[in-house]
Amino acid sequence: MLEVRELECVRGDHRLFKGLNFTLQAGELLHLRGTNGAGKTSLLRTLCGLMLPADGDVLWRGESIRSLRDEYNRALTYLGHLNGIKGELSAIENLQISSSLSGINLSEERILRALDDMGLAGREDLPTKVLSQGQKRRVALARLLLSETTFWILDEPFTALDVHAVEYLKRLIADHLTADGMVILTTHQYVKIDAGIIKEVDLSA
Amino acid sequence: MLEVRELECVRGDHRLFKGLNFTLQAGELLHLRGTNGAGKTSLLRTLCGLMLPADGDVLWRGESIRSLRDEYNRALTYLGHLNGIKGELSAIENLQISSSLSGINLSEERILRALDDMGLAGREDLPTKVLSQGQKRRVALARLLLSETTFWILDEPFTALDVHAVEYLKRLIADHLTADGMVILTTHQYVKIDAGIIKEVDLSA
Amino acid sequence: MGFKNSIIWMYFSSPRNFYPLAGKLIPWFAGLAAIFAIVGLYISFFVAPPVLSDQKEYYVIIFIHVAAAWMSMFIYVVMSVYAFIGLVWNIKMSEMMATALAPTGAMFTFLALWTGALWGRPSWGTYWVWDARLTSELILLFLYIGFMSLQSAIDDPRRAARASGLLAIVGVINIPIIYFSVRWWNTLHQGFSVTPTQTKQLVDPAIFWGMIIVALACWMYTIAVVLARVRTEILERERQTSWVQGLVGGQK
Amino acid sequence: MKARHKRLMFIVVGLGGLSVAAALVFNAFQSNMVFFFSPSDVQASQAPANHDFRLGGLVEEGSMKREDDGLTVHFVVTDRAQTIPVIFTGILPDLFGEGQGVVAQGRLNDDGVFIAHEVLAKHDESYMPPEVQDAMERAKQATSASLVSSESK
């Protein structure tokens, strides 16, 4: 499905990586490793099409993602270092809007259930800016519960989460893989996921 | 040295904690635990004097920190969720300025050494905004190496750091405790520090 | 032939290959610029009819003014074409050319405004009026300045080049407005003296050729300066590559 | 297929929009988008009353008179169809002269005299030595109505 060909990424004077090749199929998880500054975030953003690679290409079902933007985006969920939620809106509103922006109309119960699953019961109506760091991250992660995409790109999804939330997220990822989804993630924490095929790419090398 | 008396913290409708009491002496580390949203960050900010408690008081050497601001601040280093570094300035400039703001004049070698210790060799002169998440955190942590304060308040210092950096920071904290420093920190990761006396306070309860 | 051309084009679209070529071309264009400048100035001061009944001696300013005004518009068009190529086909060399052109374009724009204002004072009786020609030329200066400030405000060179390139492309609308403003509106500024077809003979041949040759001098000068600037730009943006490091190391 | 249709639609809408815009611009040039008004415009009451405006045209041959103070000038502005008398006190630009283009700023008084407080000279497009110009001028006389109004048409 996803194929990365001879990818090269340059930031300023530094060439972060070069000649990177890998593929990812349905049901597979790619754990991207690397020291701080190795270029994990840059790679993920390139995979999303947010950054232009210096060289090489990213193919989705055999076609370059640059020529295929809408279709690719329909299959993709990206969670970056930033949460992508609006501080002035409540968790419910945030999720409602983010799903209707991708063209899905969700019932309020569905959203409430997702928030409940993420351990945010009782905080659904607060403007998210007053939430704690971990609670904000949970709101962002609730998008995964509500999306219908197959390909998740998660940049350090476990930061700021407490142990329960980490466990829950691991189960969620495992379920997604079992349902033939695809995941690429980075994390510095030790995390073990028991499902699908796990690949690793290390950028520090 | 530090004494917390019947502290209560209220945010909006939620009382986060109440009747909180503990003391901290030289050479002691307090590990603050709690689920997401338990009120750890709020407590730390209250201890710094950035937030006013709803009730109770924080005493430093027997006096309320509110009447003792300058002296207390001279003993304190706080590292919050935000890094407190300027994206436009290089790592060197950031550290130079932050130390001269607290009244210390450092030589450039000293700073370069600290940055080198934090694994930032080769990135000292880049504007910090282009650094990776973990590298930014490292710049912020380098302040600990350069400060002469006794009391460190660290809010999730390990986020975004890779394993090497985590190890290094643990050693740094241990050294600080051995040198009769005091540390309060929160973290959701499992971290073991082999020095000083380790206390725990759990806010989820 | 098209094939061969495109090979050459691709070859020189690589900064590494363009750098030495530019180095070789600079002296030629500089030389041409000097020759044209000498001939042009000779024509303007000695061959062109020395006194026009109403324009007095200061009409000699025409030679600088017209050349500068032409160049200001021409350079902008070239710059935005480069920017477009750079943006769409992601060709670095093209981005660098656009970057290198801007300061010279701004200079000529400024020169056109300045000489125009100086000339306007004795001939029209004012330095400045807000007519369409003058206003749109002023806007051109702002566009150049905007281009350069945007570029210097963004750190990442590639992003800077792309962002300012986009600005250049959007601003190109202004060029036909400048050019045709004298036809479309009643302006205080005079209409076309020199039309591409030259059907109406409005200008004395000596003056006409003087203007053309001074313009050529400006053109050659622009090419020489821009090539020099683009060379430093190449060194700046390619400094991490081995060939530049070899080059710089070798010079030490 | 679908994507191509969508793109085509965007292009059509875009081109349509641009042509409407162009049509509007050309419509604007039909009417008097003016830096100055010609004497004919003024006689047709198109120029503002009780308000400053600019009057443009040629200084009629033989119409220029200076008052004794040496500063106040009377002249007539013409576009070869209509004329307007003008009074101006001040220093005239070099290029000002009979038969030359002029743009004057001011307002009409009740007698239909234009009281100018600023006079600018407008130069024509020709850069010819005087002898040649005279010759050409004579040849051209028949065809060219005026250099000023030629652009506004």
Add this chain to the structure above:
Amino acid sequence: MSEGSLLFAWRSMLVRDVMLAMRRKADVLTTLFFFLIVVSLFPLGVGPELETLRQIAPGVIWVAALLAAMLSLGRLFSDDYDDGTLEQMLLLPHSLSMMVLSKVFAHWLLSGLPLVVFSPLLGMQLGLNGDAIILLMITLALGTPALSLIGAVGAGLTLGVRGGGVLVSLLVLPLYIPILIFGAGAVESAASGLGADAHLSILGAFFIGALVVTPLSTAAALRISLD
């Protein structure tokens, strides 16, 4: 289906931006307030002679509208950029230009429309006559959307650039100036009893041209800024 979902997304984006603004009522009021203030400052700075005021009124009101539009540009994309919702917007399965258009429309509703609505008040305050006031409203109604559209390109280009808030004025001003000239010019000719058709045509052309060209350019600018 796909068109339906684009429309749905378009509306959601609009609703979102309006909702965000409404969360802080101040947000809507302040652009308007700024406009009112600038215009009202003039009599204070210039002195209260009605004749002078009437003469400079169209210019002052238009300059104020332009400044108000320019000021509010800063917030057009930067909030979304800072909290990461902008990068999510780039990853939506819809044409980015359409999303941009939706945001710009919201921006105009919140910053341009109030100016149009309140301009008659200011016109009267500065002594404009009836015709001129009507023209003032029409020109603002045509001109402010063009300002928003053009401003969006500048806002997109300067995203994440420090001092962008003011840099953006440098970039958009060259294109704002003609709008100002024709806008104020139309009102002025109306005030002196002349027709303003030509001015209006040009403003209309600006508006439509901007409507066609800028969404694409803004989308490109955003992609560049997030690179």
Add this chain to the structure above:
Amino acid sequence: MSEGSLLFAWRSMLVRDVMLAMRRKADVLTTLFFFLIVVSLFPLGVGPELETLRQIAPGVIWVAALLAAMLSLGRLFSDDYDDGTLEQMLLLPHSLSMMVLSKVFAHWLLSGLPLVVFSPLLGMQLGLNGDAIILLMITLALGTPALSLIGAVGAGLTLGVRGGGVLVSLLVLPLYIPILIFGAGAVESAASGLGADAHLSILGAFFIGALVVTPLSTAAALRISLD
């Protein structure tokens, strides 16, 4: 010792802010550019009759200076707030008011001083006479620091409030208006050949009053905003 380190910290803060601004040359130039632009827009909007222009010149220049000062307020604390350096500033072992004063001074150096320096140019462009131009410089030199000082309180209060950039104008304008009136008034009386001592005294009083009162208030405002 403690005084020495306070002075050292004071200077570092100043150096830091100037350095940050210099990192983007655009940053310094743009406030100035905005000022120049606003003033230059007027002839475009109002029409180029020198007589009218001369009459409204003091008002226009002062309004432009006020707007330029107001615009640059947005960035006074908000960058520091967003990246956490402001909370670090609150934890410094020095009087917060002094730190605030240092920041405000830097702000004036970067946004007010250039206006003072370039105002003669604009005065000439709008046809002011020599006396009036000198008065223009003096009033701006007295007035712009007061604007910066007062603006700082507003900027502190609206920190972290969405749309704060415009909200702040709402808060500070009531205090800005008197400065505008006396500033422009002084220039006007000079332009018409009258003395302007009274105006200048009042401006001076404003400046010194602000210098005494606002650092404390700003410090308090910052503490409240970060709570």
